[in-house]
Amino acid sequence: xxxxxxxxxxxxxxxxGPSAGITMVRAMLSLAIxxxxxxxxxxxxxxxxxxxxxxxxxxxxxxMAARRAGIDCLVFPAQNKRDYDELPDxxxxxxxxxxxxxxxxxxxIAFMEDDFFDHKI
Numbered sequence: 036x037x038x039x040x041x042x043x044x045x046x047x048x049x050x051x052g053p054s055a056g057i058t059m060v061r062a063m064l065s066l067a068i069x070x071x072x073x074x075x076x077x078x079x080x081x082x083x084x085x086x087x088x089x090x091x092x093x094x095x096x097x098x099m100a101a102r103r104a105g106i107d108c109l110v111f112p113a114q115n116k117r118d119y120d121e122l123p124d125x126x127x128x129x130x131x132x133x134x135x136x137x138x139x140x141x142x143x144i145a146f147m148e149d150d151f152f153d154h155k156i
Contacts, residue, residue: 037066054091056082057110057141064142072145077101078110086138090114098126110135110144 041059057080065072079097081089090112098119101109111119113134119127135141142148 039063039066053081053089054079054093054097056080057088057135057138060138061141061145065146068146070146073108073147075106076108076110076145077104077106078141078145080110080112080115080135080141082138082141088112088135088138088141094118095122095126098122098130102126102130107131108144109133110141112136 041063057078060082061072061078077097079091079093081091083089094111094115095118098109107129108131110133113136116134119132119134133140133144135144
């Protein structure tokens with residue numbers, strides 16, 4: 036049994052938009068199913084009420100930050116693929132990058148389970 040409170044205030048760190056949506060959903064699902072997410076994973080994207088993963092800004096900056104943090108696997112919205120493809124090769128080198136259209140795909144990547152929804156829902 037858990038009580039969950041998520042608070043995203045306007046603080047000292049500048050933010051623009053709902054980029055942490057898929058990450059917040061992932062955190063709540065991790066708690067609900069009592070499973071850790073894969074290590075070395077970062078993600079960004081808005082999640083709509085229907086489960087669609089919606090585009091966000093700052094793909095270059097987020098990729099650079101992930102590299103600095105030692106992250107080697109990224110999940111971006113499918114609609115941001117062009118933004119990622121336009122990055123210099125040195126930023127993309129050595130990264131495993133996934134592009135998700137629906138949250139189901141984010142879940143599969145984060146929890147490394149492709150058939151979770153086929154068996155448990």
